[in-house]
Amino acid sequence: MRLRLIPDDTKINFFSYAKLTFGGSIVLLVLSVVAFFAFGLNYGIDFKGGTTIRTESTQSIDVGAYRAALEPLQLGDVAITEVFDPGFGPDRNVAEVRIQAQGDAESVAPETIAAMEAAMTAVDPNVTFASVESVGPKVSGELIGSAILSVVGAIGAIVVYIWLRFEWQFAIGAIVALVHDVGLTIGLFALLQIKFDLAIIAALLTIVGYSINDTVVVFDRVRENLRKFKVMPLIEVLNLSANETLSRTMMTSGTTLLALIALLVLGGDVIRGFVFAITWGIIVGTYSSIYIAKNIVLMLGVKRDWSKKDPRTVGRYADVEGK
Incomplete structure (x- = not known):
């Protein structure tokens, strides 16, 4: 049957x-x-060009505090979004920080990424950086x-x-x-x-x-x-x-x-x-x-x-x- x-x-x-x-x-x-x-x-980073940093923290994401910490670096267009997922527990808070392409450079300089990470760490000492992806304007x-x-x-x-x-x-x-x-x-x-x-x-x-x-x-x-x-x-x-x-x-x-x-x-x-x-x-x-x-x-x-x-x-x- x-x-x-x-x-x-x-x-x-x-x-x-x-x-x-x-x-x-x-x-x-x-x-x-x-x-x-x-x-x-x-458009994602593949088509728009720039750098995306994925952060994770045990504390809740404060998008405003992240943005204020990155403003002195003068990176241009910065988009910060909190990522929600049913599989995330209360102690797992994820955010994506997207930075526009810096001129004709194929990727953001390591010094700039280090400065960004330091600025966000000052806001949230528990933050970790899961991944960093960069795509240049030409690519x-x-x-x-x-x-x-x-x-x-x-x-x-x-x-x-x-x-x-x-x-x-x-x-x-x-x-x-x-x-x-x-x-x-x-x-x-x-x-x-x-x-x-x-x-x-x-x-x-x-x-x-x-x-x-x-x-x-x-x-x-x-x-x-x-x-x-x-x-x-x-x-x-x-x-x-x-x-x-x-x-x-x-x-x-x-x-x-x-x-x-x-x-x-x-x-x-x-x-x-x-x-x-x-x-x-x-x-x-x-x-x-x-x-x-x-x-x-x-x-x-x-x-x-x-x-x-x-x-x-x-x-x-x-x-x-x-x-």
Whole structure:
């Protein structure tokens, strides 16, 4: 007896709320673009350049006292944030001190870091310095360019793969779904001002791979059913294919989310942004493979495969269906 989260014979009409699902996605994508330009991304040290010092103390963090102690050093833009985590006990108080890049220097001078540590130690004798990370302006600029190229290159390679394996309508559906997933993720990070660093770029690439995997599974079943049901309307073929793969989709996404939620709760603040991005990406990726990619294919129509004879279609060589 096997577990069934989704019945085998589901007959959900995924297009019954197309105006709400597809239209809602367009609205959210537009809002994501607005959020990106209105709030911008909270770039981490990888993209912004500068130095981040992570401190730990048994005493509660006094951000104002830290800032006052560092002001005489004239370091420019200094951001001090207290890090909260459910796994931290009352005797573990963590803060991150971020300093802007100092001119064209690739890293803050050791003397400057030593002066900062001395100033914060004067405020809190129990403070310890867990890590120090520095990225110069030149390196951060190169990382931004490389990050953009990596995401665009991954999407481009996937589109070529889909185009070769399926027809061009499926490729367009796949690229719209991928842009939807990446766009909503970036918009959410801009809205919530979650730190955006190289780990998030890795998460975006993971989201792209996961989303396209789910989309290809649905597209494979669509292609099979187009050959099997030669006179069935395209919208019914798409609905049938989504229902037939729904159990697999929910099982795969569900088990992945279980692991991600465990990491989100217990993994600590260091990887929380990365795990949050993938968790959100799994949700929107599953959604887009069902509600976005198929809608695009339905709008564009597909050419039927008449390589196998069907008595009801003798004499016909091609058929293009739209809405």
